[in-house]
Amino acid sequence: MTYRIFRDYRFSQLTLGTVQLGLNYGISNSEGMPDRAESFRMLQLAAQAGINTLDTARQYGHSEQVLGDFLEETGKSHDLNLVSKFKISPANLSHPERAWEEVHRSVKESLAALKVDRLPVCLHHKGAEPMAEVIKILPTMVSRLKEEGLIDIGGVSAYEPEDVAYILEEEVLEATQIPVNLFDQRLLKTGLLDQLRSQSKLVFARSVFLQGLFFMNPTQLKGSLTKAEHHLVALQKLAQRAQMSVAQLAFSFVRDLPAVDSIVFGAVNQAQIQQNIAFLNGPAIPPDVLAEIQDVFQAVEEEIVTPAVWRF
Numbered sequence: 012m013t014y015r016i017f018r019d020y021r022f023s024q025l026t027l028g029t030v031q032l033g034l035n036y037g038i039s040n041s042e043g044m045p046d047r048a049e050s051f052r053m054l055q056l057a058a059q060a061g062i063n064t065l066d067t068a069r070q071y072g073h074s075e076q077v078l079g080d081f082l083e084e085t086g087k088s089h090d091l092n093l094v095s096k097f098k099i100s101p102a103n104l105s106h107p108e109r110a111w112e113e114v115h116r117s118v119k120e121s122l123a124a125l126k127v128d129r130l131p132v133c134l135h136h137k138g139a140e141p142m143a144e145v146i147k148i149l150p151t152m153v154s155r156l157k158e159e160g161l162i163d164i165g166g167v168s169a170y171e172p173e174d175v176a177y178i179l180e181e182e183v184l185e186a187t188q189i190p191v192n193l194f195d196q197r198l199l200k201t202g203l204l205d206q207l208r209s210q211s212k213l214v215f216a217r218s219v220f221l222q223g224l225f226f227m228n229p230t231q232l233k234g235s236l237t238k239a240e241h242h243l244v245a246l247q248k249l250a251q252r253a254q255m256s257v258a259q260l261a262f263s264f265v266r267d268l269p270a271v272d273s274i275v276f277g278a279v280n281q282a283q284i285q286q287n288i289a290f291l292n293g294p295a296i297p298p299d300v301l302a303e304i305q306d307v308f309q310a311v312e313e314e315i316v317t318p319a320v321w322r323f
Contacts, residue, residue, distance in 0.1 A: 012061035012291070015272040017185075017213045018164060020092055020131055024266075025291055026064040026215055027057045027284070028277040033067075033074030045279050047077065054081045056281050058091065060288050066188075066215070066275050067125075068096035068136055068168075069117050075124035083126050094188075094215070095121045096136035096168055099152070104144045107151065114152045118161050132186050132213070133162040137170040139319070146177045153183050164213065171317070172197040179206055186213035188275065192221050193264050194242060194308050195316035208270035217275040219265045222318045225257050234323035239315045245307050253300040255293070262290035264304065 014021040032050045045053065054065075067074045075095065082088040097117040103110040118133060133156060135149055153165030166186030167178050175198060178184045187207065191198055195218065198204040207214050220226065224236065229243040250260045265274055276287045296304070314320050 014063075015213065017272075020164075021063065022092055022213065022273050023061055023063045024273055025057075025062045025287060026066050026094065026273045026275045027054070027062050028066045028217065028275045029074045029078060030068070030071040031277045031279045032077045033072030043279070044072075047080075049280065050077050051081050051084070053278060053281055053284055054078070055085070056284055058087060060284070062284075062288075063090065064092040064094065064273060066094045066217075067121075069121055070096070070098065070136060075121055079124050079126040088127050092131045093125055093127065094132040094134065095125065095130055096134045097121070098136045098138070099140075099145065099148075101138075101140045104140065104148065107148050110148050111152060111155060114156070115159075115161075118156060122161065129160060130162045132164045132166070134166050134168040134186065134188055136168050137174055139170060142170075142174045142177045146181065150181045150183045157183075166213070168217075170319075172201060172203060175203040175207065178212070179203070179210060184212075186215070188215040188217055190218040190316070191216050191265055191268070191271070192219050192316075193225070193246065193261050193304060194221055194239075194311040196305065196308060197316075199268070199305075200309065204268065204270045214270050214272045215275050216265050216268070216271045216273070218318070219274055219276060220258065220261050221316065224315075224318075225261055235314050235321055236323070238312060242308065242311055242315065249300055249304060249307070252303075253297055255296070258286070259290055259293045260296060260300075262287070263293055263296050264301075266291065267295055 013024045031044060065078060067078055097114050099110050100113060103113055156162045156165060164186050166184045167174060168188040169175055178187050189198060229240040232240055246257060250257045253260055265271060278284045
């Protein structure tokens, strides 16, 4: 396990996403949500493997409560880096004080659930609302949270690539979580990912497996995702050429992006955590296959790469 040193923290190259500990989540998740005992075993396994960074959010069901109970029971609150998120209602974007009340309440609720006094990283959980409106108030929100000692590092969990351009312009927004995967290479093609690196922002990559879409049977897709059939067929062929599983191909693609500091992955059992640790140590994609990936998937439809708009 390697680590990114940022401020006074060491962030592991793998971040355990915990939405699955609070909600039934993921298009290919057939197991459902693990119970409390299994959740604790998963968190213990991750910590023992050197995964010291956990991602959660107010919107992830009772994920924060599970983490808080685990930290309290094991005394690991000083050993693990917590990343949580807050929302700003679109109706409050034009009312800074109402927005501050909403943000402040959300962060305080996160701290109470997690049973900690301060969040190492706190991100705005960006939705489809225009970033041009969000950015008018967000830097002030983050600054006030830092001034009150509630968070150390602030930033944005981006909804779409265009959000990143605004993050680059604000020094107080030091961290970002971005969607990037084999199908979604928009940040690479615009150069925004390289700009994040040049500014030494702390970068978490999510959606490496596109919420499990990569593991679906191409012939059994439904709704708007039927358009992804030929992309999945192409993906399987490229994995065969690389002599890698689809999962390893997808993981290696994101792992080897120089700007990515930590990969956020989800799991519903201990075996999936072990699998992702193995992926971290897996091979690089052969150069010829990598070049073809960048060509074949350079313009995958937005309705495929954006899970929020999937319709079944």
